[in-house]
Amino acid sequence: MSEDKKPVIRRLNTSRDMGKFMADYYYELDDAAKSGKQKIAWCTSVGPAEILRAMGFLTYFPETHSAMLGTSRMATDLIPKANAIGYSPDICSYLTADIGAFLEGVTPLAKVFKGIESPPKPDVLVFNTNQCRDVQDWFNWYGEKFNVPVVGVHSYVGVGDVTSSHVASISKQMENMVEPLEEVAGRKLDMDELKQAVALSRECSDL
Numbered sequence: 083m084s085e086d087k088k089p090v091i092r093r094l095n096t097s098r099d100m101g102k103f104m105a106d107y108y109y110e111l112d113d114a115a116k117s118g119k120q121k122i123a124w125c126t127s128v129g130p131a132e133i134l135r136a137m138g139f140l141t142y143f144p145e146t147h148s149a150m151l152g153t154s155r156m157a158t159d160l161i162p163k164a165n166a167i168g169y170s171p172d173i174c175s176y177l178t179a180d181i182g183a184f185l186e187g188v189t190p191l192a193k194v195f196k197g198i199e200s201p202p203k204p205d206v207l208v209f210n211t212n213q214c215r216d217v218q219d220w221f222n223w224y225g226e227k228f229n230v231p232v233v234g235v236h237s238y239v240g241v242g243d244v245t246s247s248h249v250a251s252i253s254k255q256m257e258n259m260v261e262p263l264e265e266v267a268g269r270k271l272d273m274d275e276l277k278q279a280v281a282l283s284r285e286c287s288d289l
Contacts, residue, residue, distance in 0.1 A: 108195050114140050115202035121267055124204040124221065128212045130235065130256055132283050136276035137267045142202050144220070148176035150190040151183055160186060174216040181223065206266045208259070209234035231266060233259045 160182030225232035
């Protein structure tokens with residue numbers, strides 16, 4: 083392609099705002115991890131984040147970190163580190179890349195956000211196996227490393243029509259999370275805060 087025909091890169095107007103939002107998000111997590119002034123919950127992408135927010139937790143999503151490992155080309159060197167401690171090359175690369183990064187003590191966050199040296203240390207880990215079974219093993223591994231509780235939702239797979247028994251089962255599992263999460267949070271679940279969190283989540287989904 084000749085010099086005068088280089089493609090013009092057009093950026094969305096929202097990209098600058100998104101960059102600021104993400105910086106604020108990660109700096110808030112980093113500050114909480116260092117100061118201990120607010121509890122941090124690691125949460126899978128379809129985990130019950132609304133419950134966590136309603137209990138005052140800051141939520142961190144390791145899958146986003148894994149995606150950053152991929153886009154920054156770090157994952158290729160890190161996945162074998164997880165393979166070396168027994169994780170199969172055939173399982174989720176998000177899991178193996180993230181564990182590999184932990185083992186090596188590296189993170190793409192350090193390259194993007196000045197002063198951030200690592201992902202925030204969790205006070206609790208919360209998973210939902212909706213997207214894949216591997217998240218349970220992923221979070222249990224970190225639970226042992228950080229010596230913190232792990233709670234989760236075991237979702238159904240291969241479901242055709244969702245029945246009332248499916249809904250009741252998942253609802254009960256979420257209810258059973260509340261007491262152990264309250265122990266970590268040091269406070270009770272506030273139903274008004276939960277309703278507000280769910281409303282915001284619904285609005286986000288609609289948008």
